[in-house]
Amino acid sequence: MKQAIQIKKDIYWVGVHDFQLRQFHGALFPIKEGASYNAYLIVDDEITLIDTVEAEFTPILLERIRSVIGDRKIDHIIVQHGEPDHSSGFLEVKRHYPDAKAYCSNAGVTSMMQQYFQDHGYQKVKSHDTLCTGRYTLSFIEMPMIHWPDNMMTYVKEAQVLFSNDAFGQHIVSYQLLDDAHACSYLLSQAKDYFANIVMPYGKQVENKLKEIAALNLKITHIAPSHGIIWHRYIKELLNAYMEFATYQSKDKAVIVYESVWHHTQAMAEALAEGLGRSGIDVKIYQYSKTDRSIIMKELLDAKAVLVGSGCYNNLMAAEIAGFLEQLKAFKFQKKKGLGFGSYGWFKMIPAQINTRLQEAGIALFGEAQSICYTPSEQDLATLEQLGEALAAEIKAMPQ
Numbered sequence: 001m002k003q004a005i006q007i008k009k010d011i012y013w014v015g016v017h018d019f020q021l022r023q024f025h026g027a028l029f030p031i032k033e034g035a036s037y038n039a040y041l042i043v044d045d046e047i048t049l050i051d052t053v054e055a056e057f058t059p060i061l062l063e064r065i066r067s068v069i070g071d072r073k074i075d076h077i078i079v080q081h082g083e084p085d086h087s088s089g090f091l092e093v094k095r096h097y098p099d100a101k102a103y104c105s106n107a108g109v110t111s112m113m114q115q116y117f118q119d120h121g122y123q124k125v126k127s128h129d130t131l132c133t134g135r136y137t138l139s140f141i142e143m144p145m146i147h148w149p150d151n152m153m154t155y156v157k158e159a160q161v162l163f164s165n166d167a168f169g170q171h172i173v174s175y176q177l178l179d180d181a182h183a184c185s186y187l188l189s190q191a192k193d194y195f196a197n198i199v200m201p202y203g204k205q206v207e208n209k210l211k212e213i214a215a216l217n218l219k220i221t222h223i224a225p226s227h228g229i230i231w232h233r234y235i236k237e238l239l240n241a242y243m244e245f246a247t248y249q250s251k252d253k254a255v256i257v258y259e260s261v262w263h264h265t266q267a268m269a270e271a272l273a274e275g276l277g278r279s280g281i282d283v284k285i286y287q288y289s290k291t292d293r294s295i296i297m298k299e300l301l302d303a304k305a306v307l308v309g310s311g312c313y314n315n316l317m318a319a320e321i322a323g324f325l326e327q328l329k330a331f332k333f334q335k336k337k338g339l340g341f342g343s344y345g346w347f348k349m350i351p352a353q354i355n356t357r358l359q360e361a362g363i364a365l366f367g368e369a370q371s372i373c374y375t376p377s378e379q380d381l382a383t384l385e386q387l388g389e390a391l392a393a394e395i396k397a398m399p400q
């Protein structure tokens, strides 16, 4: 029988581990170790459930709930986010606890109605509204577009716990729920991975929300997200790291992403990497089709430069590169610079098209795109290495 895990007096984790999951949110976010869907139970005079789980795992959620409250009823269900990984179990939970009142943000009600079509008399809550359950007072903090319009957090003043929903999540699947069981560097790396792949387009919203939370001066001993471990010992480090992510703090780092059939564009990529690397730039180089997208997104987050290469195939750039450039548009990068490059046979315009797409994604150009006909010569490669050196100097001159 599945049991709840106590986090603090009267507060329990009743979530699930999905050990088998390898693609989080479809192909958007390849992952290695599965994911958790965290739901939490606050046992007070009245009982509150914070979020549910993916529908298929609802029996586990219910089992963990019963392990704490037996036949007592749930009084309140806080739906912090209408995305199915947190809300698709709601209907089944409501079937078991029909008298429980459900609470959502304004946008959350719309999201629940548009997805599940059933009116459960959702109570709309907004930032700073409160719900008293006896000894505990829950207050709500809306966080629109981190990362859907409806997301909100819930703060429990007397327990000093912030239930942060998708903010501060990570894909660590562990029964050791508190962060102090893990190395801080690993935790922050996983949080960065999650941020880069789910939250990155919404850096401005995160920056503003972090400032808003800081101004509220909340006493917080635990931050309990809806995925991964619970932050306790490393809250300060987490908040500092999140501010760095949200404001796209960058390093002297370049990410080179390319596609290449006959290795000519690959040779160009490697020559550019050689020049950058020997000039002190941290260079990451990836063939897009051979790399998990999530790795590229994570490395991109704190890079100053992104160089994108493709051979020309039937007058087009490689479909993977076209897709990658399309994704870049979502991120609204302000401070990065980029350059297109690639090999061709008889139509030399693909690198120039890459440059145009980079600009459309808000990425300033280092200069003219680099095209080479078929196999790059020794001289071509030496010239590209020199270009890498020149780009390194420009990267170092860019603000962090």
Ligand SMILES: Cc1cc2nc3c(=O)[nH]c(=O)nc-3n(C[C@H](O)[C@H](O)[C@H](O)COP(=O)(O)O)c2cc1C
Binding pocket: 259, 260, 261, 262, 263, 264, 265, 266, 310, 311, 312, 313, 314, 315, 316, 343, 344, 345, 346, 347, 348, 373, 374, 375
């Ligand atoms: C399926 C295929 C289609 C191609 N179509 C074009 C084309 O339309 N225009 C062109 O200039 N070169 C074309 N080429 C030639 C390549 O662009 C050329 O071989 C280039 O060096 C490939 O770079 P890569 O080794 O990085 O893949 C094509 C090559 C392949 C394999």
